[in-house]
Amino acid sequence: MRFSFVNLLRQxxxxxxxxxxQWRSPEPKxxxxxxxxxxxxxxxxxxxxxxKEHGLKNIAVVEKGWLGGGNTGRNTTIxxxxxxWEESEALYEHALQLWEGLSQDLNYNVMxxxxxxxxxxxxxxxxxxxxxxxxxxxxxxxxxxxxxxxxARAFCPILxxxxxxxxxxxxxxxxxxxxxARHDAVAWGYARAAxxxxxxxxxxxxxxxxxxxxxxxxxxxxxxxxxxxTKKIGVSAAGHTSVVMGMAxxxxxxxxxxxxxxxxxxxxxxMPCVVMSNTIHAYMSQSDKGDLVIGAGTDAYTSYxxxxxxxxxxxxxxxxxxxxxxVRRLRMMRNxxxxxxxxxxxxxxxxxxxxxxxxxxxxxxxxxxxxxxxSGHVFAHTVATGEPHPIAAPFTLDRFRTGRLIDxxxxxxxxx
Amino acid sequence: xxxxxxxxxxxxxxELEFRHAGEAHVARPADPExxxxxxxxxxxxxxxxxxxxxxxxxxxxxxxxxxFNCLRDTVSDKIQATYKAGEPRPEATR
Numbered sequence: 001m002r003f004s005f006v007n008l009l010r011q012x013x014x015x016x017x018x019x020x021x022q023w024r025s026p027e028p029k030x031x032x033x034x035x036x037x038x039x040x041x042x043x044x045x046x047x048x049x050x051x052k053e054h055g056l057k058n059i060a061v062v063e064k065g066w067l068g069g070g071n072t073g074r075n076t077t078i079x080x081x082x083x084x085w086e087e088s089e090a091l092y093e094h095a096l097q098l099w100e101g102l103s104q105d106l107n108y109n110v111m112x113x114x115x116x117x118x119x120x121x122x123x124x125x126x127x128x129x130x131x132x133x134x135x136x137x138x139x140x141x142x143x144x145x146x147x148x149x150x151x152a153r154a155f156c157p158i159l160x161x162x163x164x165x166x167x168x169x170x171x172x173x174x175x176x177x178x179x180x181a182r183h184d185a186v187a188w189g190y191a192r193a194a195x196x197x198x199x200x201x202x203x204x205x206x207x208x209x210x211x212x213x214x215x216x217x218x219x220x221x222x223x224x225x226x227x228x229x230t231k232k233i234g235v236s237a238a239g240h241t242s243v244v245m246g247m248a249x250x251x252x253x254x255x256x257x258x259x260x261x262x263x264x265x266x267x268x269x270x271m272p273c274v275v276m277s278n279t280i281h282a283y284m285s286q287s288d289k290g291d292l293v294i295g296a297g298t299d300a301y302t303s304y305x306x307x308x309x310x311x312x313x314x315x316x317x318x319x320x321x322x323x324x325x326x327v328r329r330l331r332m333m334r335n336x337x338x339x340x341x342x343x344x345x346x347x348x349x350x351x352x353x354x355x356x357x358x359x360x361x362x363x364x365x366x367x368x369x370x371x372x373x374x375s376g377h378v379f380a381h382t383v384a385t386g387e388p389h390p391i392a393a394p395f396t397l398d399r400f401r402t403g404r405l406i407d408x409x410x411x412x413x414x415x416x
Numbered sequence: 417x418x419x420x421x422x423x424x425x426x427x428x429x430x431e432l433e434f435r436h437a438g439e440a441h442v443a444r445p446a447d448p449e450x451x452x453x454x455x456x457x458x459x460x461x462x463x464x465x466x467x468x469x470x471x472x473x474x475x476x477x478x479x480x481x482x483x484f485n486c487l488r489d490t491v492s493d494k495i496q497a498t499y500k501a502g503e504p505r506p507e508a509t510r
Contacts, residue, residue: 240467242463242464242465242466242467243465243467251458251462251463251464252462252463252465253457253461253462253463254463254465255438255463255465256465256467256490300431300435300436301418301431301436301472301488301493302436302465302470302472302490303490303491303493304467304490304491305490305491305492305493309417309418309431310417311417311431311432344460344461400457400460400461400462401453401454401457402453403453
């Protein structure tokens with residue numbers, strides 16, 4: 001049933017008892033034309049666009065837990081496209097443009113809110129870096145503007161622009177089209193739309209092995225719900241990509257780190273935008289429910305523990321309290337961690353591998369949520385046609401051999 | 417926060433005294449000029465990223481300043497052993 005004003009009204013009078021399940025939970029078939037590993041936002045989006053734009057109906061998404069239960073449900077939901085290099089600008093801007101029409105496309109409210117993303121500069125290096133980003137973005141038509149501290153406070157009134165603090169704000173870059181979206185709704189919306197197009201979403205179905213034929217090409221997946229035959233596998237497993245790819249003897253240029261986030265108790269609206277400070281590791285926005293959503297940094301060491309060191313979170317809260325003195329007496333309600341897969345150049349890997357039929361979409365590191373629709377869209381093209389989408393073409397695994405890195409790590413000087 | 421035993425200082429110290437330095441036992445090719453691009457990329461970028469017991473390097477930056485190796489379970493973050501650079505990886509204990 002579509003979400004519409006008429007149906008809403010009809011259900012309101014019928015006691016809301018007629019809403020059907022949002023997606024099917026079928027038993028696995030013996031074989032599929034293609035299988036996506038990982039039912040997070042990226043994997044579900046890929047399946048949706050494979051069904052919608054490439055006519056693949058006999059496909060499945062396998063998920064070891066529940067859909068949207070990994071990093072999709074754990075991130076701080078920041079959307080923006082103000083990256084430095086042209087390859088990244090094309091990829092993230094492609095995603096941002098899809099965000100703009102996503103609720104209509106999916107017939108599901110993903111609560112996309114272009115409220116503006118303010119990135120704070122605290123020193124000369126930041127100023128030079130952000131101004132370089134502003135100019136690079138302007139040249140390709142992506143909005144990004146430079147603000148003086150007073151202008152930044154006018155945009156975000158709770159910001160402390162006193163010059164008498166440890167890391168004073170000396171300016172900020174603002175992308176007005178950036179903002180937030182509701183993370184769960186993105187997973188649910190894609191799952192619902194993909195399921196309606198015939199995609200089987202198989203939850204509690206953990207991949208245990210990748211079977212290959214005599215020629216080395218993939219022939220199927222061993223899972224906790226039995227063997228599934230398929231000629232095409234698209235791995236979209238975020239922090240566990242190295243583990244899944246290891247089943248096909250493919251080694252990846254990835255390291256997995258815990259990344260933490262926190263939410264405060266809910267309060268009335270005090271914050272109209274997203275504020276990020278890469279330099280002192282503090283990211284904050286306010287959800288529609290009223291809680292402040294705060295992002296922290298990664299731990300220093302690789303881990304799959306889905307938790308992180310307390311000192312990492314408290315370091316971020318130090319910064320938050322200094323930047324936003326008004327929140328100092330708020331209590332934190334929850335703190336959690338997700339495992340992010342980080343590449344050496346902090347850019348994702350989308351494409352083919354040396355194993356025929358095995359495709360991978362990974363390496364989104366600490367900032368994959370913003371790319372969800374774009375990532376899924378270009379990965380769907382890559383898996384369906386067997387060749388990279390033009391936007392995804394530079395993001396090959398092979399770039400680590402050729403040296404054509406897309407170095408957003410050096411561009412931003414920190415993970416982001 | 418991890419508590420890490422520096423095998424040189426022979427003391428257990430909080431993680432903040434140390435700096436993580438990536439996977440251990442990744443040997444730099446002896447003669448870089450003869451190494452293919454593929455092998456060079458493997459040396460520079462490709463890592464085991466093991467879920468489970470993992471050998472990694474740490475540096476005691478706020479102590480003796482020396483590099484050493486550490487055997488840690490990346491699921492529980494429990495450290496099984498730390499050992500000096502150049503020593504072989506110890507056997508896993510359960």
